[in-house]
Amino acid sequence: MEETQRDHLTWGLLEEEREEEKQKKFDMSKYYFGGDVEMAVVKCAIDLGMADAIANHGRPMTLLELSSALDCDLQNLHRVMRFLVNHGIFKEIIIRNEDTVPTAYYAQTHSSRRLMRTGENSMAAFILMQSSPPAKAAWHCLSACVKGKATSAFEVVHGEDVWKHAEANPAQSQLINEAMACLARVIVSAIIDGCLDMFEGVETLVDVGGGTGTIMRRLVKACPWISKGITFDLPHVVSLAEQCEGIEYVGGDMFEFIPKADAVLLVAVLHDWGDDECIRILKKCRKAIPKDKGKVIIVEVVIGNKEQQKEDNKLNDVGLVLDMAMMALTHKGKERTLDEWAYVLREAGFSRHTVRSIAAIQSVIEAFPA
Numbered sequence: 616m617e618e619t620q621r622d623h624l625t626w627g628l629l630e631e632e633r634e635e636e637k638q639k640k641f642d643m644s645k646y647y648f649g650g651d652v653e654m655a656v657v658k659c660a661i662d663l664g665m666a667d668a669i670a671n672h673g674r675p676m677t678l679l680e681l682s683s684a685l686d687c688d689l690q691n692l693h694r695v696m697r698f699l700v701n702h703g704i705f706k707e708i709i710i711r712n713e714d715t716v717p718t719a720y721y722a723q724t725h726s727s728r729r730l731m732r733t734g735e736n737s738m739a740a741f742i743l744m745q746s747s748p749p750a751k752a753a754w755h756c757l758s759a760c761v762k763g764k765a766t767s768a769f770e771v772v773h774g775e776d777v778w779k780h781a782e783a784n785p786a787q788s789q790l791i792n793e794a795m796a797c798l799a800r801v802i803v804s805a806i807i808d809g810c811l812d813m814f815e816g817v818e819t820l821v822d823v824g825g826g827t828g829t830i831m832r833r834l835v836k837a838c839p840w841i842s843k844g845i846t847f848d849l850p851h852v853v854s855l856a857e858q859c860e861g862i863e864y865v866g867g868d869m870f871e872f873i874p875k876a877d878a879v880l881l882v883a884v885l886h887d888w889g890d891d892e893c894i895r896i897l898k899k900c901r902k903a904i905p906k907d908k909g910k911v912i913i914v915e916v917v918i919g920n921k922e923q924q925k926e927d928n929k930l931n932d933v934g935l936v937l938d939m940a941m942m943a944l945t946h947k948g949k950e951r952t953l954d955e956w957a958y959v960l961r962e963a964g965f966s967r968h969t970v971r972s973i974a975a976i977q978s979v980i981e982a983f984p985a
């Protein structure tokens with residue numbers, strides 16, 4: 616090999632190592648204090664109601680206005696706001712008038728609006744749930760699952776699954792319900808925008824694990840031909856649901872029975888469970904629908920194949936994050952590849968299924984018993 620070629624190769628490798636070093640250094644900052652710093656400061660912003668105060672004020676606010684509205688210490692509020700602006704969560708606008716010193720105003724961004732406690736776009740409850748003590752404790756026991764010493768990190772810490780724990784802890788249960796409603800609003804919008812045709816001919820629909828009815832309330836409005844929508848969930852969950860015309864709330868255990876309907880909807884439910892439990896749930900779903908025209912509509916992540924995973928695909932990245940959440944928080948729950956979905960559907964007696972993408976992390980799988 617020519618000297619120059621060898622130099623280029625060495626130089627190339629050296630350059631690559633320098634780049635990797637830079638990348639590692641940059642990435643390491645994410646793991647300072649366990650990577651929880653940004654989560655803690657975002658939680659602080661939600662707790663204080665910073666985004667709500669600016670929204671209610673109707674225009675960008677100075678720090679003095681914000682500290683007065685929130686009854687906060689000015690200096691520490693400035694330090695928190697400085698961190699959040701640096702992370703692109705709020706925006707700082709400097710106004711320069713001739714006769715005054717430049718004044719900083721703080722404005723909303725798309726991200727800060729997600730931190731508001733109210734409103735269709737709020738993700739506050741979901742963020743608070745992620746940073747809740749039960750969830751954080753479970754995340755620190757991930758290795759127990761990988762070592763095969765536990766089927767759920769959550770159960771290692773709390774001794775019972777998330778749903779039994781929620782039943783025994785009403786405040787955590789309410790937080791989970793509100794958090795799931797955040798996810799549900801995003802998913803049901805994507806369903807309505809992308810695949811409402813799926814519900815054509817469906818007059819009765821049961822949403823299994825439908826929480827407090829966020830999805831069903833929006834679906835019966837978008838599909839006036841659905842004469843009866845049933846939101847089916849654990850009794851302690853449906854007992855908190857907001858009553859709505861055209862919707863029946865049924866409390867029960869999906870491993871025991873599922874109310875009969877033309878179609879069954881399962882949104883972010885099956886990924887909470889291992890294969891055996893999924894097959895049991897799907898067999899109950901199959902029994903609840905007509906053999907000839909019935910179907911089960913599953914809205915879940917479909918993990919991409921190796922090629923798709925190589926693409927710079929944010930949806931795939933979030934799918935893998937959710938897979939880790941399932942390992943940490945649920946009983947043998949996991950996100951599944953197309954083949955893994957085909958396995959559980961086949962084992963549950965569904966002869967065929969289709970998959971389509973929607974504008975969400977999840978895809979829509981329609982499974983047919985006939």
Ligand SMILES: C[S@@+](CC[C@H](N)C(=O)[O-])C[C@H]1O[C@@H](n2cnc3c(N)ncnc32)[C@H](O)[C@@H]1O
Pocket residue numbers: 778795796798799802823824825826827829830847848849852867868869870881882883884887
């Ligand atoms: C991740 S949440 C999804 C909620 C809702 N589908 C959504 O997308 O917002 C899973 C739901 O399954 C419910 N669930 C758990 N175990 C259940 C069981 N044995 N029977 C019925 N529902 C159950 C939980 O209460 C929770 O509401």
Ligand SMILES: O=c1cc(-c2ccc(O)cc2)oc2c(O)c(O)ccc12
Pocket residue numbers: 744745747749750777787791883884886887940944945
């Ligand atoms: O991201 C989550 C978090 C949970 C969760 C967190 C804390 C608890 O005490 C219970 C549950 O559950 C999830 C879930 O069931 C799901 O289907 C998607 C995401 C999450």
